[in-house]
Amino acid sequence: MALWSGRFTENVSEFTQRFGASLPVDKQLYAQDIAGSKAHARMLGEQGVISKEDVAAIRDGLDRIQERIEAGEFEFDINDEDIHMSIEKALIADIGDAGARLHTGRSRNDQVVTDTHLYAKQRCTDLMQANLALRQALVDLAKEHFDVILPGYTHMQHAQPVFLSHHLLAYVWMLSRDFKRLAAAREAADVNPLGSAALAGTTYPLDRRMTAEELGFSGVTANSLDAVSDRDFLLDLSYACSVSCVHLSRLAEEIVLWSTAEFGFITLSDAFSTGSSIMPQKKNPDFAELIRGKTGRVVGDLVALLVTLKALPLAYNKDLQEDKEGAIDAARTLEDCYTCMTGMVSSMTVNAQAMEQQVGKGYLAATDIADYLVKKGLPFRRAHEVVGHLVLLCEQRGGCRFEDLSLYDFKNECDLFEPDIVDQLDMRFIADARLTEGGTGRSAIREQLKLVEETLVEDGRRI
Numbered sequence: 022m023a024l025w026s027g028r029f030t031e032n033v034s035e036f037t038q039r040f041g042a043s044l045p046v047d048k049q050l051y052a053q054d055i056a057g058s059k060a061h062a063r064m065l066g067e068q069g070v071i072s073k074e075d076v077a078a079i080r081d082g083l084d085r086i087q088e089r090i091e092a093g094e095f096e097f098d099i100n101d102e103d104i105h106m107s108i109e110k111a112l113i114a115d116i117g118d119a120g121a122r123l124h125t126g127r128s129r130n131d132q133v134v135t136d137t138h139l140y141a142k143q144r145c146t147d148l149m150q151a152n153l154a155l156r157q158a159l160v161d162l163a164k165e166h167f168d169v170i171l172p173g174y175t176h177m178q179h180a181q182p183v184f185l186s187h188h189l190l191a192y193v194w195m196l197s198r199d200f201k202r203l204a205a206a207r208e209a210a211d212v213n214p215l216g217s218a219a220l221a222g223t224t225y226p227l228d229r230r231m232t233a234e235e236l237g238f239s240g241v242t243a244n245s246l247d248a249v250s251d252r253d254f255l256l257d258l259s260y261a262c263s264v265s266c267v268h269l270s271r272l273a274e275e276i277v278l279w280s281t282a283e284f285g286f287i288t289l290s291d292a293f294s295t296g297s298s299i300m301p302q303k304k305n306p307d308f309a310e311l312i313r314g315k316t317g318r319v320v321g322d323l324v325a326l327l328v329t330l331k332a333l334p335l336a337y338n339k340d341l342q343e344d345k346e347g348a349i350d351a352a353r354t355l356e357d358c359y360t361c362m363t364g365m366v367s368s369m370t371v372n373a374q375a376m377e378q379q380v381g382k383g384y385l386a387a388t389d390i391a392d393y394l395v396k397k398g399l400p401f402r403r404a405h406e407v408v409g410h411l412v413l414l415c416e417q418r419g420g421c422r423f424e425d426l427s428l429y430d431f432k433n434e435c436d437l438f439e440p441d442i443v444d445q446l447d448m449r450f451i452a453d454a455r456l457t458e459g460g461t462g463r464s465a466i467r468e469q470l471k472l473v474e475e476t477l478v479e480d481g482r483r484i
């Protein structure tokens with residue numbers, strides 16, 4: 022029979038026992054559960070609710086249980102329903118009455134949410150670390166290929182030349198914002214709900230600040246009803262994971278695209294590619310695709326939790342037991358995706374030549390030729406039209422490049438063109454001229470890199 026079975030005469034059926042149990046999921050929270058119980062016991066002792074001898078017996082007993090779990094010697098029994106019952110039952114079996122005093126002034130409702138706050142905090146920290154590692158890998162790649170130029174795209178059409186470093190740093194900024202979201206999720210979890218008891222607080226003189234301190238929480242929750250039913254901190258974590266996964270899926274998509282024969286911009290290392298069981302020549306970007314695919318599941322975890330919480334009355338309801346699996350999954354999936362992406366980015370080969378070759382196609386100098394005319398006094402709309410005609414002329418000549426036109430051809434469209442128009446056609450010259458703050462000119466990228474590296478150091482300190 023369960024530890025709460027006093028008012029019952031019959032056991033639940035085997036099926037409902039399994040259906041109602043959360044042990045397969047929440048056993049992952051054993052360390053947090055034990056830490057919470059140890060803090061609660063010490064505080065009960067300090068407040069004179071239980072004896073100091075009981076506190077010592079409880080804390081030692083819990084340490085022994087932790088050792089058994091970590092050594093794989095603890096037998097989890099589905100009949101215990103959840104991790105809280107498993108550990109408490111084992112403690113009572115070990116130390117008797119002292120163990121039976123542990124749950125004084127506490128409910129599983131504040132116990133479970135305390136465990137979950139601790140878990141979420143830790144996972145946010147792990148993810149922040151993994152996020153930093155990926156950003157560092159992208160920055161390293163950007164520095165290594167600082168001068169490589171490639172077409173920048175809009176609508177997937179060649180638009181203007183950009184430096185590869187600039188392109189890669191765009192992802193670093195996305196990830197910097199993700200880091201902030203993870204830090205905010207950690208802050209949301211950093212508050213102690215223990216002492217809220219079942220829903221209304223308790224008559225025992227609990228010192229909630231004392232348990233907060235032992236558990237490393239910065240403060241205590243202010244309303245017991247809210248504390249036991251709030252899962253916003255898990256929403257925050259799941260949202261942070263979802264947005265970051267969406268960012269990774271965008272990068273993954275470009276990696277897939279860039280490794281096609283059509284692009285050939287990068288070659289993935291063998292360690293991050295797979296073959297085909299039938300086509301011997303294949304080298305597939307499976308892991309980039311998988312990262313892209315995992316995004317659906319992480320966003321699903323967020324949506325599932327949002328829907329679980331919708332219309333839930335105060336305070337604890339068993340629905341809340343559904344909170345952990347998705348959040349744990351979202352965090353683990355994102356951490357794996359960060360690790361995989363870091364390895365993939367650090368080991369891929371950049372094919373600078375293929376990128377540069379593409380820069381020569383698609384009239385990437387068009388805007389700059391128009392700007393050249395503007396600088397010579399032509400209104401921009403007129404200049405736009407002149408360059409449009411030049412593009413048309415190139416197309417009529419079988420898709421030749423601006424470089425293949427003569428000065429006469431240029432002058433034929435507009436007599437403001439001079440021999441110096443040739444400079445305007447150089448892709449590095451064009452890209453370097455974009456010196457606005459945040460632009461792709463190399464001196465602007467150098468400034469950007471300084472900012473990126475400062476942010477990395479600052480974020481490193483926040484972990």
Ligand code: ARG
Nearest residue numbers: 043047103129130133341342
């Ligand atoms: N296993 C439960 C959960 O994860 C623990 C809290 C159960 N509380 C209760 N009164 N049934 O939510």
